[in-house]
Amino acid sequence: MIGVHGLDDRAVARPQCRATRGRRPRTRAFAAPELARLYNFPARLTGKRQCIAIIELNDIHKGRANGAGYRTSDLASFFRRLKLAMPEIVPVGVAGGGNHPNVTSSDDEVTLDIEVAGAVAPGAKIAVYFAPNSTHGFINAVKAAVHDAARRPSVISISWGGPEDPHHRFSQQFLDGLNEAIRDAALMGVTVCVAAGDDGSADMDKHWDGKPHADFPGSSPFCIACGGTQLRVANGKISSEEVWNGGRAHGATGGGVSNYFKRPPYQPRGAIPTSPAGLKGRGLPDLSATADPRSGYRIFYRGKPGSIGGTSAVAPLIAGLIARVNQALTKRFGKTAGFVNPLLYSAPQVFRDITDGNNDIRGNLGGLYSATAGWDACSGLGVPDGTKLLKLL
Numbered sequence: 001m002i003g004v005h006g007l008d009d010r011a012v013a014r015p016q017c018r019a020t021r022g023r024r025p026r027t028r029a030f031a032a033p034e035l036a037r038l039y040n041f042p043a044r045l046t047g048k049r050q051c052i053a054i055i056e057l058n059d060i061h062k063g064r065a066n067g068a069g070y071r072t073s074d075l076a077s078f079f080r081r082l083k084l085a086m087p088e089i090v091p092v093g094v095a096g097g098g099n100h101p102n103v104t105s106s107d108d109e110v111t112l113d114i115e116v117a118g119a120v121a122p123g124a125k126i127a128v129y130f131a132p133n134s135t136h137g138f139i140n141a142v143k144a145a146v147h148d149a150a151r152r153p154s155v156i157s158i159s160w161g162g163p164e165d166p167h168h169r170f171s172q173q174f175l176d177g178l179n180e181a182i183r184d185a186a187l188m189g190v191t192v193c194v195a196a197g198d199d200g201s202a203d204m205d206k207h208w209d210g211k212p213h214a215d216f217p218g219s220s221p222f223c224i225a226c227g228g229t230q231l232r233v234a235n236g237k238i239s240s241e242e243v244w245n246g247g248r249a250h251g252a253t254g255g256g257v258s259n260y261f262k263r264p265p266y267q268p269r270g271a272i273p274t275s276p277a278g279l280k281g282r283g284l285p286d287l288s289a290t291a292d293p294r295s296g297y298r299i300f301y302r303g304k305p306g307s308i309g310g311t312s313a314v315a316p317l318i319a320g321l322i323a324r325v326n327q328a329l330t331k332r333f334g335k336t337a338g339f340v341n342p343l344l345y346s347a348p349q350v351f352r353d354i355t356d357g358n359n360d361i362r363g364n365l366g367g368l369y370s371a372t373a374g375w376d377a378c379s380g381l382g383v384p385d386g387t388k389l390l391k392l393l
Helices: 032-038 071-082 107-122 134-146 172-187 311-333 341-345 386-392
Strands: 051-058 089-093 125-132 153-157 160-163 191-195 224-234 236-244 256-262 281-284 287-290 297-300 304-308
Touching: 032 107, 032 297, 032 311, 051 134, 051 160, 051 311, 071 107, 071 297, 107 125, 107 297, 107 311, 107 386, 125 134, 125 236, 134 153, 134 172, 153 311, 160 191, 172 191, 172 256, 191 311, 224 311, 311 386
Parallel strands: 051 125, 051 153, 089 125, 153 191, 191 224, 224 287
Antiparallel strands: 224 236, 256 281, 297 304
């Protein structure tokens, strides 16, 4: 038995999305299909006959889940503006959770996740698993997606998390329980994409203790931890890309080394520093893509167009890529990508390395994790080339 859950209804995770504070985006926002082209996602694939599971967490008030959701009218407007057919979107209630829009600010997270994944893989079914934002709810939402025999998701996107240290938010039972659920996904051939966090190497905004922290569940060794970059485009092509770090006002990509999960065999020994506790821990992220809210991703939310950023946009972006890849793999080999981390680390040629920047959001950790050649604790292996990934698999 891993632990006992359901006795505490305090919120355990936060959405990993970021909006600019009091300023308009300094550049035009990116449409998800545009990013798929810039990142060379395999063309003519739509994720057909695949299912993308998206995990969302409701606020809890007086013991009941009553917040966070999407409005179908917003989604319809979004896909119509992109001239895409709206994918099949199915809400799935878990442990009393459900689609409850217009109650909390987390509605933007839910909308962002669905619109990005759906725009990248419009042929896939989108199953949105809603559960209470509690240890019990989070774990059961992931388990429900992994073991859903009716919809059978081949990839899961998670844009919620927080500092893995138990004295801040998470108990050891919760760390073990959710990690076990993600491990089950890997064993069953389901890829799990998780946002790496939006508060830099500190992984905290308020009540920071002056130390670096890894974000969980991105620190689970059984998921693809998705970090963030700052992308610049000129004349329809990538002109530059560096680690996303907009300071406290605009956020920065999470990344670091786990104090609780051992370094997995697939990660290179020499590249990963010891954790803040001096342990040989799991390093994150594994890969990155654009996340800076100063450009952001185009969304349609609460009846009007807008943009938003954060690593929570990267997780559904990569989940959409995996759905495209799985469409091809299923047709040719009758199987999906599954747990790809060992293969990713054996093939650096699949990635465009990010070598500029750091994720020291407050400027007083001395750029502890800086981008370097090869893997680093702020951009991972780099930005994947989608077509090269498909050929590798």
